[in-house]
Amino acid sequence: MVLLDALTGWARAQFALTAFYHWLFVPLTLGLSFIVAFMHTIYVRTGDEKWKETTKFWMKLFAVNFAIGVATGIILEFEFGTNWSNYSWFVGDIFGAPLAIEGIFAFFLESTFVAVMLFGWNRVSKKFHLLSTWLTAFGTNLSAVWILVANAWMQDPAGTVFNPNTGRNEMVSFLNVALSETAVYKFLHTIMQAYLLAAFFVVGVSAWYLLKNRHLFFAKRSILIASVFGFLASIMVAITGDGSAYNVAKKQPMKLAAIEGLYNGTTNAGLVLIGIHKDNADALGIRLPGMLSFLATRDFNGFVPGMKDLIEGNKQYNIPSMQERIESGKIAIDAFKNYDLAKKQGDTIAANQYKQTLMANFHNFGYGFMDNPQQAKPKILNITFYSFHLMVALGFYFILAFLWTIYLTMKDKIANNKLALKLSILNIFLAYLASQLGWIVAEVGRQPWTIQDLLPTWTSVTQLSVANVKTTFFIFLIIFTVLLIAELGIMFKMIGKGPNLKEEEV
16 A cells, blocks of 8 residues: 555656646647737738737747647646556546547647748738638637546546446536536636736736837837736636636535635635635634635525535535445445446346446445545645635736736836836746646645546556656656756747847837
8 A cells, every 4th residue: 555655646746747847838828829819910900010020029939838838748648548547447438538639620720720820921821821820829729628628527527427337437428528517617717827827928028128128119019918918817717716616616525625724614604815724623814704605605604514524424414424425435336346247147137236236326436445534635735725825816916917017008107117017027927826826726626536536546546666657757857847948048038039120110
């Protein structure tokens, strides 16, 4: 068991490492693609060469980031087969579908038209070139749709049924998988956060030019487009974040309890504004009375279960204990084994009885792999708690930051406000921080599950030697770090050079 824990830990660490680096590149690609498309549209409509060079500058930065993002993404998908083969075998029929669609349809769309977008200047018509830019943006974001659908299914396995004859989960409704409430909110919240990050990137780089008194027209126009784009995205991040939290309360109540540091369930539960996490006790801090209840139940007096309720059970609110769910899960696992044996022996009557028992308890199948109720809790509760609250605080700050930037730009005061320009540069790093914190909340908060309620991490991992996984972890760490340094070096050089504008056009 110790070796299994070590193997699972290192496999998770390697996947987290790859996902961390991959997500450094992806959000900028997603958001910058549309910002470039907007700028390209302005150029085609106006014919102004300054807008052409503005578009080409941001397009080059998009291209560098796009290339590195593709490389890390391919490795991430391969890891499902190398490190998580039990998981891939158990749910490959479902999980593989959105990944296949992403590769066959979305990736080919973006990879086909990105070449025309980057190299089509003066080689194709202006309108076709513009169309290629928009199709690249849609293709890039369409790729994200299917990846996020796959991730959402892991957190809410909808539209599927377990087939005891094969021992695998099978898809019964593609629409339920692709359009589940979890998938919709996962996509909208993640994609809007990516747009927000890309907007801060454009604003921050443009602010650097203003501080250096370079390319003033380019910088001011870029800031105006990006800040409006970012402000709208930041509002949508808040709205979809609320919807996501409501969905988490219904589908993953343990994650919500971890997010809010709620140990004892209560009605009229308060939402923590500033707090300190406590083990086996409610978080200490300033709370907004009733707001957590409203967030989770749409009722200020609604009951929100805490970790104690979910572990020990709460009969008043029909919440089973983890021990009951573990026992139900073990019944399901035993019934599955006996069904398979009875079927091989040709005992149809016994097989049908075991099948009925299996399906009646299958919703607790994953709990049957647990030895004690405490295994159902996320291991690192304080990280989930602090990551969530810092992310939310940054989210509200971002709304104000975009509003301030828009105001200064519209009043033509942005170039003279050194504080705003310096904060705009800092906001790039804060946006990346918030982006990573969001994934920490989503993924660490749902542990120990690879598939919510159906498959815990230690049953999903490939039986590899710990040494092999450790070795590849550090190999990936070196490779990804080198790629990141290379990308930053190229982008800093391109930013230092600036857009190709004549002196009188700056």
